[in-house]
Amino acid sequence: xxxxxxxxxxxxxxxxxxRELLEEREIAVVVNTAEDMWLSGxxxxxxxxxxxxxxxxxxDTSKWWGIHGxxxxxxxxxxxxxxxxxxxxxxxxxxxxxxxxEMLRNGISLTEATKALCKTLAxxxxxxxxxxSPVTTYVRTKMGEMHFQEYWVKHRGDVAIxxxxxxxxxxxxxxxxxxxxxERSDAVVVGPSNPVTSISPILECAGVREALRRQRVIAVxxxxxxxxxxxxxxxxxxxxxxxxxxxxxxxxxEDFVDVFIxxxxxPVAIEGALRLDTLMVNRGKSLDLAKNILSLIYGC
Amino acid sequence: xxxxxxxxxxxxxxxxPFIQGVRQILYDTEIAVVASTAGDxxxxxxHVAPExxxxxxxxxxxxDTNRWWGIxxDTYATHNYLLKVAGGEPFPIGDRARAVQIARAALLDxxxxxxxxxxxxxxxxxxxxxxxxxxxxxxxxxxDTGTERLPLLTYLMTAPSDTEVREIVxxxxxxxxxxxxxxxxxxxxxxxxxxxxxPAASVLPILECAGMRDLLRDRFxxxxxxxxxxxxxxxxxxxxMYAAGEKPTSPGxxxxxxxxxxxxxxxRHDPDEVPGSLRLExxxxxxxxxxxxxxxxxxxxxxxxx
Numbered sequence: 001x002x003x004x005x006x007x008x009x010x011x012x013x014x015x016x017x018x019r020e021l022l023e024e025r026e027i028a029v030v031v032n033t034a035e036d037m038w039l040s041g042x043x044x045x046x047x048x049x050x051x052x053x054x055x056x057x058x059x060d061t062s063k064w065w066g067i068h069g070x071x072x073x074x075x076x077x078x079x080x081x082x083x084x085x086x087x088x089x090x091x092x093x094x095x096x097x098x099x100x101x102e103m104l105r106n107g108i109s110l111t112e113a114t115k116a117l118c119k120t121l122a123x124x125x126x127x128x129x130x131x132x133s134p135v136t137t138y139v140r141t142k143m144g145e146m147h148f149q150e151y152w153v154k155h156r157g158d159v160a161i162x163x164x165x166x167x168x169x170x171x172x173x174x175x176x177x178x179x180x181x182x183e184r185s186d187a188v189v190v191g192p193s194n195p196v197t198s199i200s201p202i203l204e205c206a207g208v209r210e211a212l213r214r215q216r217v218i219a220v221x222x223x224x225x226x227x228x229x230x231x232x233x234x235x236x237x238x239x240x241x242x243x244x245x246x247x248x249x250x251x252x253x254e255d256f257v258d259v260f261i262x263x264x265x266x267p268v269a270i271e272g273a274l275r276l277d278t279l280m281v282n283r284g285k286s287l288d289l290a291k292n293i294l295s296l297i298y299g300c
Numbered sequence: 301x302x303x304x305x306x307x308x309x310x311x312x313x314x315x316x317p318f319i320q321g322v323r324q325i326l327y328d329t330e331i332a333v334v335a336s337t338a339g340d341x342x343x344x345x346x347h348v349a350p351e352x353x354x355x356x357x358x359x360x361x362x363x364d365t366n367r368w369w370g371i372x373x374d375t376y377a378t379h380n381y382l383l384k385v386a387g388g389e390p391f392p393i394g395d396r397a398r399a400v401q402i403a404r405a406a407l408l409d410x411x412x413x414x415x416x417x418x419x420x421x422x423x424x425x426x427x428x429x430x431x432x433x434x435x436x437x438x439x440x441x442x443x444d445t446g447t448e449r450l451p452l453l454t455y456l457m458t459a460p461s462d463t464e465v466r467e468i469v470x471x472x473x474x475x476x477x478x479x480x481x482x483x484x485x486x487x488x489x490x491x492x493x494x495x496x497x498x499p500a501a502s503v504l505p506i507l508e509c510a511g512m513r514d515l516l517r518d519r520f521x522x523x524x525x526x527x528x529x530x531x532x533x534x535x536x537x538x539x540x541m542y543a544a545g546e547k548p549t550s551p552g553x554x555x556x557x558x559x560x561x562x563x564x565x566x567x568r569h570d571p572d573e574v575p576g577s578l579r580l581e582x583x584x585x586x587x588x589x590x591x592x593x594x595x596x597x598x599x600x601x602x603x604x605x606x
Contacts, residue, residue: 040402041345071377077399081424083406091377091395098344098378099386120385 002297003028003185007198008035008047009064009231010222011191012054013280017290019055024124027055028181030174030208032193033110033129034137034166034201035149040078040085042097043104046149047198048114048129049096056121067092086154111175128177130202135168137197139239148197157232161239164196166204174205182211187297190219190257192229192278195249196236203252212256218293219253220278221246221262229263229279246270259296304490306601307332309434310502311355313368314526315495320358320365321590322493325598328359328428332485337414337433338441338505339453344382344389346401347408350453351502352418352433353400360425362396371396391457415479430485434506437476441505442469443540452501456536465539468500477510486515491601494561496526496582499553500540507557516560520604522597523561524582525550529570550574563600 002022004011006029018027029051036045046065053059053067060068070090078085089097096117103113109132118127138145140163151159166172182188193199203209222228223246234244242248246262250270253260262270263278274296280286306326308319311333322331335351342348350369357363357371364372374394382388393401400421407417413436422431443455444467450459486492497503507513527533527550533541538548546552550566554574557564566572568579578600584590 041342041405071375071395073375073395074378074399074402077396078403081399081403081421083399083403091375092381094398095378095381095385098382101345102386117385 001026001028001181001185003030003181003188005030005188005190005193005199005202006047006051007032007191007193008050009198010193010220010229011198012050012059012064013286014189014191014220014289014293015051015054016061016283017280017286017288018294019125020287021290021294024055025126028126028128028185030128030130030178030181030202032198032201033131034135034197035147036110036134036136037147037149038101039087039089039097040083040094042094042101044087044089044097045100045110045114045129046087048110048127049093052114052118052121052123052127055118055123055125055127058121066090086150109175111177126177126181128175128181130174130178130208131172131205132175133168133170133172135166135172135201135204137201138165138167139163139236140165152232157235161235164236164240166201172201172205174202174207174211178205179207179211182208182215185215187216187218188212189293190217190253192220192222194222194228194231194233194236195242195252196233196240200240200252209256215256216297217253217257218259218261218296219249219257220289220293221249221260221266221273223249223268224263224266224279225268246273261293304605305330305332305485305488306598307334307486307489307492309334309492309494309506310497311335311351311358312495312497312502313354315497315502316354316358316363316368317365317584317587317590318495318524318593319355321584321587321592321594322598324591325594331359332430332432332489334432334434334482334485334506336502336505337435337439338502339451339456340433340438340440341451341453342405343393343401344378344398345405346393346398347405347417348393348401348453349404349414349418349433352414352431353397355429355431356400356418356421356425356427357397359422359427359429359431370394390454413479415481432479432482432485434478434482434509434512435476436479437472439470439472439476439505439509441501442471444469456501459536461535463536463539465536465543468540468543475508475510478512478515483511483515486519489519490605491520491522492516493597493601494521494523494557496524496584498526498534498537498540499556500544501537504544504556507560513558513560520563520601521561522563522565522600523553523557524565524593524597525553525567525570525574525577527553527570527572528567528582529572550577562604565597
């Protein structure tokens with residue numbers, strides 16, 4: 001089994017390749033939940049949904065979020081009624097939020113709720129929220145602290161930020177399921193997701209770094225030069241006090257990473273890093289990178 | 301044809317065809333509807349208010365007038381997908397109706413009263429009529445079936461029709477108070493009309509709000525019986541009537557409503573005589589029947605009030 005650490009962009013593209021090569025049951029994905037929120041009365045878990053939809057075969061892979069072919073009837077009418085959901089929630093997507101919201105309201109944990117949804121969506125892979133207690137990423141702006149989704153989706157990242165903070169009422173602890181998945185794996189892959197908003201929240205869950213230090217870990221950099229392959233990573237890295245580059249990323253992972261992969265085009269030199277084509281612009285590129293990583297793990 | 305305001309109590313599928321008929325005679329701006337909130341509840345994160353919603357949809361011209369609830373031509377993408385991925389919902393909520401319910405929940409969560417939230421929605425939907433919840437207090441009814449207590453709406457929409465009704469229980473500790481807006485609109489009306497709604501599920505919860513009966517005693521009130529004797533009543537309306545302590549007949553309804561009613565209208569074929577009642581054709585199966593009853597009732601009001 002291989003365990004992946006994932007956010008909502010980058011890593012799912014690697015998972016697209018992996019799920020074609022591996023038995024899906026041999027894949028576990030630990031997913032960032034620091035962007036979760038209650039929206040329109042229901043529970044949105046953007047990264048969990050993206051990963052779940054990918055394995056269910058219903059992900060809209062033109063946007064890498066939402067359900068393929070979904071309609072937006074409720075969302076559109078809400079706008080006319082003066083309620084602006086800053087995320088476009090599709091009607092089927094909303095059903096997932098409703099189902100999860102109801103389960104959480106009834107005292108079911110996020111891990112159990114995700115398991116139940118994965119079962120009904122016939123997902124064979126193990127999708128694990130990093131923690132069962134709420135933790136939220138906020139960015140600091142001149143207007144005050146802003147939920148990361150609001151910053152990225154509503155303002156398209158077009159707001160100056162000078163800090164990234166995590167808010168919680170109790171410090172997040174990794175679930176037993178997460179630690180067990182890491183420990184039982186042949187290797188752990190940290191995918192090319194945003195180091196600050198996707199991977200760091202997972203690493204900050206108590207128990208994760210310790211478990212990773214005891215494991216073989218392969219990490220893929222999301223940067224080429226100072227530009228992330230996708231998403232708002234650069235400004236966030238700087239606000240997080242790290243250089244926006246593979247070097248900055250590597251320094252976040254240095255205590256546990258065994259193999260660091262950076263793109264063949266990346267001008268930043270990192271000693272000992274493995275150079276691969278990480279630009280997964282299509283299914284074939286996803287498969288190539290996945291194959292290369294698997295041969296690193298299994299030596300064949 | 302008519303100057304003053306007419307207020308209707310209750311907006312159930314029983315009364316809505318009648319109100320629709322009245323819309324052919326009065327301008328919407330001359331119509332106020334006071335809706336019972338006894339069936340209100342939160343479902344899937346939205347604020348479901350069956351009577352308020354039906355009244356809003358009616359005056360917005362989007363009510364499904366085949367079943368008298370929900371939006372005409374609505375789709376069910378979320379509801380259908382929920383059936384696949386989870387336990388589903390107690391009854392089908394359309395995607396557009398869901399938007400209205402989510403929007404109202406958002407307004408309530410932002411601190412608005414139900415009255416304010418409904419006014420905001422009336423304005424977004426460009427409604428000329430005045431739609432008012434009878435109270436801003438939570439006052440859902442629970443139906444005690446002997447084995448469990450079902451929220452009123454769940455009972456009405458999902459329970460088998462032979463479900464026993466032992467008792468109708470109010471979730472509120474004391475009778476909720478009518479709002480100032482309801483008080484003002486009734487005081488400013490020439491007449492109040494109680495349509496042929498389920499007495500126990502809709503009209504009584506309105507009449508039992510603190511202050512309502514006193515308000516109505518000073519007004520000219522016309523009530524239309526929902527029961528027509530020879531015709532078998534809706535089994536749930538009947539079960540609720542027995543739980544309220546009366547038979548599902550016009551005399552039973554008349555006794556439940558009591559002295560607030562000035563003119564009691566019963567069907568001309570109804571064998572159960574209510575002394576002093578006005579006999580009219582009250583069957584509302586076709587649009588023309590509803591318009592005809594509306595004309596008759598408006599004539600009675602014009603005659604009495606002028």
